[in-house]
Amino acid sequence: MTETRDPILSVRNLTLDIPVGGGTLHAVRGIDFDLARGETLCIVGESGSGKSLTSLAIMGLLAPRIERRADRLEFDGVDLLKAGPRKMRSLRGNRMSMIFQEPMTSLNPAYTIGDQLTEALLLHRNVGKKAARDRAVELLEKVGITAAASRLGQFPHQLSGGLRQRVMIAMALMCEPELIIADEPTTALDVTIQAQILRLLVDLQREMNVAMILITHDLGVVARVADKVAVMYAGELVETGPAGAVFGQPTHPYTRGLLRCIPVPGKTERGAELGTIPGIVPSLVGDVSGCPFRTRCEEAVAACRGAIPLRHRSDDAHAFRCVHETGMATAEVSA
Amino acid sequence: MSDATTPVLELRNVSKVYTIRQGLFAERKSLRAIDDVSLKVERGGVLGLVGESGCGKSTLAKILLGLETPTTGEVLIDGEPVGAQDRRKLARRIQPIFQDPYSSLNPRKSIADIISLPLRVHGIGDAASQDKAVREILDIVGLPARVMNSYPSQMSGGQRQRVAIARALIMKPEIVICDEPTSALDVSVQSQILNLLGELRREFGLTYLFISHNLAVVEHLATRVAVMYLGRIVEEASVAGLFDHARHPYSQALLESVLTPDPALGVPDTQLGAAYPNPIAPPSGCHFHPRCPKALPQCSSVAPRPLTTADGRIECHLFDEEKAEPATA
Numbered sequence A: 001m002t003e004t005r006d007p008i009l010s011v012r013n014l015t016l017d018i019p020v021g022g023g024t025l026h027a028v029r030g031i032d033f034d035l036a037r038g039e040t041l042c043i044v045g046e047s048g049s050g051k052s053l054t055s056l057a058i059m060g061l062l063a064p065r066i067e068r069r070a071d072r073l074e075f076d077g078v079d080l081l082k083a084g085p086r087k088m089r090s091l092r093g094n095r096m097s098m099i100f101q102e103p104m105t106s107l108n109p110a111y112t113i114g115d116q117l118t119e120a121l122l123l124h125r126n127v128g129k130k131a132a133r134d135r136a137v138e139l140l141e142k143v144g145i146t147a148a149a150s151r152l153g154q155f156p157h158q159l160s161g162g163l164r165q166r167v168m169i170a171m172a173l174m175c176e177p178e179l180i181i182a183d184e185p186t187t188a189l190d191v192t193i194q195a196q197i198l199r200l201l202v203d204l205q206r207e208m209n210v211a212m213i214l215i216t217h218d219l220g221v222v223a224r225v226a227d228k229v230a231v232m233y234a235g236e237l238v239e240t241g242p243a244g245a246v247f248g249q250p251t252h253p254y255t256r257g258l259l260r261c262i263p264v265p266g267k268t269e270r271g272a273e274l275g276t277i278p279g280i281v282p283s284l285v286g287d288v289s290g291c292p293f294r295t296r297c298e299e300a301v302a303a304c305r306g307a308i309p310l311r312h313r314s315d316d317a318h319a320f321r322c323v324h325e326t327g328m329a330t331a332e333v334s335a
Numbered sequence B: 001m002s003d004a005t006t007p008v009l010e011l012r013n014v015s016k017v018y019t020i021r022q023g024l025f026a027e028r029k030s031l032r033a034i035d036d037v038s039l040k041v042e043r044g045g046v047l048g049l050v051g052e053s054g055c056g057k058s059t060l061a062k063i064l065l066g067l068e069t070p071t072t073g074e075v076l077i078d079g080e081p082v083g084a085q086d087r088r089k090l091a092r093r094i095q096p097i098f099q100d101p102y103s104s105l106n107p108r109k110s111i112a113d114i115i116s117l118p119l120r121v122h123g124i125g126d127a128a129s130q131d132k133a134v135r136e137i138l139d140i141v142g143l144p145a146r147v148m149n150s151y152p153s154q155m156s157g158g159q160r161q162r163v164a165i166a167r168a169l170i171m172k173p174e175i176v177i178c179d180e181p182t183s184a185l186d187v188s189v190q191s192q193i194l195n196l197l198g199e200l201r202r203e204f205g206l207t208y209l210f211i212s213h214n215l216a217v218v219e220h221l222a223t224r225v226a227v228m229y230l231g232r233i234v235e236e237a238s239v240a241g242l243f244d245h246a247r248h249p250y251s252q253a254l255l256e257s258v259l260t261p262d263p264a265l266g267v268p269d270t271q272l273g274a275a276y277p278n279p280i281a282p283p284s285g286c287h288f289h290p291r292c293p294k295a296l297p298q299c300s301s302v303a304p305r306p307l308t309t310a311d312g313r314i315e316c317h318l319f320d321e322e323k324a325e326p327a328t329a
């Protein structure tokens, strides 16, 4: 991926290995990206492609047995590879925060909304209880929760799914973080609530000039929210670039395949056969080399077993990994 | 008693009321999960059922499957009331694909046993042909044959959903009740399943009730669509009628929430300010009025009556005048 000027987050060659029964699971392999303040990067990919692990690796929340390596993992000049548990704790919930898919698992059922909202602020900032409560009410109002002050005494189970997700967002914003990672924040919600929550996230992110990584498997969400897109397959980023370029000129066979799989209202003929990607994701245990998509790829050739070059489209920021210059075997023959 | 014009599936004024108690000493309250629903599904048709969570979609599915009895009203399959049909015969005609496969797959049975169970219960074929059928259906739903000896706990959520789909389809039923069948699947698998459901329908004349929160998927697969809000069908129309000219403000809001993959567009503002109402204390008048951007004065006090339109039905005061001049059909 091309360099972003003055990135707040810079990731180079991030690799995650997990020891499993039969050997090593090479779950994430050689990921590169940069993110600037005020930018939204969407990481899109199917389940198991390594999206959540990537975000946990940045937040320093990986299980201890998972081995994390990288050439660079920097947050605003801080080398996260060298940061110890104390340093990471002082960053998390403070300068970088995370929003998870299922708020019920990340909200503590035994504590009130108010306690949980103010916790990070009391921990990281030199503020009193009163100031922390005021800030909590302010943020609950900001995320569109009515009767905010009265919510502070409520417990998570007393709120609907949509309200809990709003509380999670308010909690993530308490300390005015510079980086937010939202992992499938709207996947469990109704489409109507999803639209409201995404609007809220995008508005707040612009207003506060936060850098945001939004992880999703939903191409519609990506198109509407992303500045930059990273398409992930079996632990690798196979295509990255500005949203307009990736959707306008999808190039990697996997990206093109995914876009053919979804019915698009107004475009796809109703009832017509949808595109498919036959086959299954390869095992990432043991020796993993070559293009991970080759077993399912229409364009696969013998060279796909070897080293895969990183290529750029005319727009330099739009990159993809494929042995074919255009992502298509047929175009090469006629060229 | 059935002929070509008899709807294969029909609901007549079906209601389902649950009695619930919130807390140990609280008084009992009734929750009207399904409220006077009448619907017909013609043979080979796909009725899409959409609406926010909690509106009653799964309850309706369970009633059709005979897993819940309606409090009032009746369900007819091929013109025969469901209560009167032999349950085993019913099971061969109507099969479910549920939303949450984990709770419906026996954790102690192998995948091959789970999928072939309906064949064994109904005594269809011998062991060899059942084994062959299982392999075929596994291939169709995108699972490798080696999972036959696996157990549900060893599979991913997506794989378990495919097992549930295989189990329903192996009976080649007449009617399939699909309750969010592809919600847990990746899009590349979802499209295979949607294509498969489409193929099977064309080939065997199957009829589906298709419940999904993904409106683009419903638009793609359904022939007719019913929009549900707090247990009531507020609009029912052909796919073209609903997706090209939605009339009910709630249908319109649902459609506006669909995020098509167009990077030139941002996130829409659906103007559905307030949250989904509490079903124990539904709003007076039209249940939708507190969230409706087009509400009229009478909407908060008078419940709208269902009106027949050229293309189906609608329940909304905005269309009251049309009652005077019945739609031409």
Ligand SMILES: Nc1ncnc2c1ncn2[C@@H]1O[C@H](COP(=O)(O)OP(=O)(O)O)[C@@H](O)[C@H]1O
Pocket: A018, A020, A025, A027, A045, A046, A047, A048, A049, A050, A051, A052, A053, A054, A063
């Ligand atoms: N703690 C763990 N132990 C073993 N395998 C894991 C663990 N966490 C994740 N994995 C595996 O790593 C891969 C990537 O997982 P994940 O990042 O959760 O995917 P995604 O979020 O894209 O669905 C999957 O194959 C998953 O099974």
Ligand SMILES: Nc1ncnc2c1ncn2[C@@H]1O[C@H](COP(=O)(O)OP(=O)(O)O)[C@@H](O)[C@H]1O
Pocket: B018, B019, B020, B031, B033, B051, B052, B053, B054, B055, B056, B057, B058, B059, B060, B279
């Ligand atoms: N067995 C039950 N007892 C009491 N209430 C129920 C029961 N099943 C469903 N409900 C209630 O009925 C309403 C409709 O539920 P459901 O049919 O599951 O909705 P959907 O499938 O549209 O999300 C909800 O308010 C739900 O809480």
Ligand SMILES: [Mg+2]
Pocket: A051, A052, A053, A183
């Ligand atoms: Mg994940």
Ligand SMILES: [Mg+2]
Pocket: B054, B057, B058, B059, B099, B179
């Ligand atoms: Mg349901």
